[in-house]
Amino acid sequence: MTKKVNLRFLPLALFVLLLAFLLKGLFSDPNERDSALIGKPFPQFELPDLNSDTQIHTEKTLLNEPLLINVWGTWCITCKYELPYLAKLAKEYDVKIVGLYYDQNHAPEFGQYADIPAIRIEVKDMLARLGNPYQYNILDLDRSLSLNLGVTGAPETFIVDGDGIVRMHHMGDVNERVWREKLAPVWNEISQ
Amino acid sequence: MKLFVIAIIFILSFSSQATEDQIIFKSEQQKSTYIEVIAELRCPKCQNQNIADSNAVVAKDMRVKVKALLDEGKNKQQVIDYMINRYGQFAHYQPPFNFATSSLWLLPIGFILFAVFVQINRSKSESEPHGNTSELDDELAQLLVNPLDAEEQGVDNILNEDDTIDKKDKR
Numbered sequence: 001m002t003k004k005v006n007l008r009f010l011p012l013a014l015f016v017l018l019l020a021f022l023l024k025g026l027f028s029d030p031n032e033r034d035s036a037l038i039g040k041p042f043p044q045f046e047l048p049d050l051n052s053d054t055q056i057h058t059e060k061t062l063l064n065e066p067l068l069i070n071v072w073g074t075w076c077i078t079c080k081y082e083l084p085y086l087a088k089l090a091k092e093y094d095v096k097i098v099g100l101y102y103d104q105n106h107a108p109e110f111g112q113y114a115d116i117p118a119i120r121i122e123v124k125d126m127l128a129r130l131g132n133p134y135q136y137n138i139l140d141l142d143r144s145l146s147l148n149l150g151v152t153g154a155p156e157t158f159i160v161d162g163d164g165i166v167r168m169h170h171m172g173d174v175n176e177r178v179w180r181e182k183l184a185p186v187w188n189e190i191s192q
Numbered sequence: 193m194k195l196f197v198i199a200i201i202f203i204l205s206f207s208s209q210a211t212e213d214q215i216i217f218k219s220e221q222q223k224s225t226y227i228e229v230i231a232e233l234r235c236p237k238c239q240n241q242n243i244a245d246s247n248a249v250v251a252k253d254m255r256v257k258v259k260a261l262l263d264e265g266k267n268k269q270q271v272i273d274y275m276i277n278r279y280g281q282f283a284h285y286q287p288p289f290n291f292a293t294s295s296l297w298l299l300p301i302g303f304i305l306f307a308v309f310v311q312i313n314r315s316k317s318e319s320e321p322h323g324n325t326s327e328l329d330d331e332l333a334q335l336l337v338n339p340l341d342a343e344e345q346g347v348d349n350i351l352n353e354d355d356t357i358d359k360k361d362k363r
Contacts, residue, residue, distance in 0.1 A: 007310075036280040104249050109256050110214075143253050150278040152236040152250050 035169035036150055042164045043148035050101050050137035051120060057138050062160055066191045068097045068183075069158040070133070070174075071146060074122040075104055076154040080130060082173040087131025089179065095187065099137035102154045106141045114141055159183060161190040215259060225268050229258050232272065232286060236279045 037043075042059050049055040062069075070086060072079040089095045101123070106114035116139075123137070140146050149158065152171060159168035168186045170178065217223040227244070233254060235246035243251040243258075254275065261271045275283050287293045 033282055034280060036277055107252065107256075143249070147250075147253055147257060148278060150236070150280065152279075153248070 035166075037158075037166045037169060040166055042158075042160050042166055043145065045138075045140075045145040045148070047138050047140055047145060050099070050123060050139040057136070059164060062098065063162065063164050065096060065162050066187065067160045068095055068187075069100055069160055070097055071100045071102050071149075071151050071154050071156040071158075073102045073104065073154050074119070074126050076102075078173045079155045080126070082155050082175070083126070083130040083133065085175055085179075086133035089174075090133040096135055097133045099134040100145065100149075100151075101137050101139045102143060102146055102151065103139075103141055106143075108142070116141075157183070159186050159190070218263065222262055226259060226262055229262075229268055229271050230255055232284065233258070233275055234283050234285050236283055242285060 042062060044059050046056060046058050049057060068086075068089075070082075072082070086097055090097050101119070103114045103119065105112055119139075127134070138145070143151075149166075150169070155173050157168075157170045157174050158166055161167055167190060168183060170182060172178070174183065215226075217226065230244040231242050233243045235241045235243050235248055235251040235254075237248040237250045238246050241251070243254045257274075258271055261274060266274070272284055281287060287296075289297065
């Protein structure tokens with residue numbers, strides 16, 4: 001008798017389980033996933049500064065102190081909303097932020113070339129308006145460093161410690177909540 | 193006029209293709225590997241597309257990189273590993289068998305085994321003779337032997353049975 005009752009409620013139990021599973025899926029953020037780079041050294045690169053063709057940055061430039069690497073572009077709307085907050089972080093919390101400029105248009109394979117002087121003017125204008133959080137900007141014109149970093153678009157932010165190890169990879173904008181809940185704990189740990 | 197329109201359509205369709213798809217392959221072999229790989233790699237920006245389908249900048253970059261890696265002489269698995277090392281297991285549409293993915297494979301097998309188990313159990317209990325039938329058989333035998341005597345007993349039995357059925361229903 002009891003066994004029959006158990007079996008009768010089995011479909012209901014399965015249905016409730018399925019419901020719980022789907023409900024969880026409804027509220028999960030598909031962009032929340034582990035980056036493949038956490039705990040690994042920052043990839044090697046050799047790229048020019050955004051404002052000077054002759055000044056070359058490499059992964060060694062990033063060593064010695066914890067950094068926030070922010071992937072951004074003037075074309076990116078979310079980046080505009082993120083900039084003032086990043087500027088605040090740089091000013092008030094003394095967070096060192098390096099920009100990795102991600103250009104969308106440059107694609108030599110398809111005969112498209114970015115207009116670097118125009119980019120420089122846009123960047124200067126935008127940073128003057130919204131605040132400048134960056135120590136300097138690395139120009140990743142062909143997005144090769146971005147590919148090595150597993151960047152999917154902009155904005156994205158990395159935390160790199162003084163030994164050049166990637167500690168955090170955040171996709172999406174940095175705001176008060178993201179900083180407090182996700183980035184600050186890691187940042188405080190490595191900047192002690 | 194008709195010919196002119198057709199000509200225009202032809203010219204337009206060719207020119208839109210030309211900018212994107214001018215990839216020169218070293219061999220047919222390389223071409224088929226390339227097509228296989230870009231169908232198997234998942235666009236990290238646009239969740240449910242492979243990089244062959246997607247027009248996102250990152251998908252384009254990944255396609256270009258796949259071609260470059262194949263030109264370097266890397267094989268299919270090496271190219272896929274290259275992308276997994278950067279974009280994680282997420283970027284590959286054929287997940288490996290591990291703890292996290294095991295339920296995907298084991299759950300359906302479990303369901304089938306469970307269904308077979310239930311079905312066997314059910315057919316077993318159906319083929320077994322019911323207790324009631326043998327009781328009724330006894331009654332029938334008695335009726336046949338001694339119709340008058342058995343009738344009273346039989347009525348009693350039936351009354352008793354009715355009682356138990358009532359009790360069952362109330363429960």
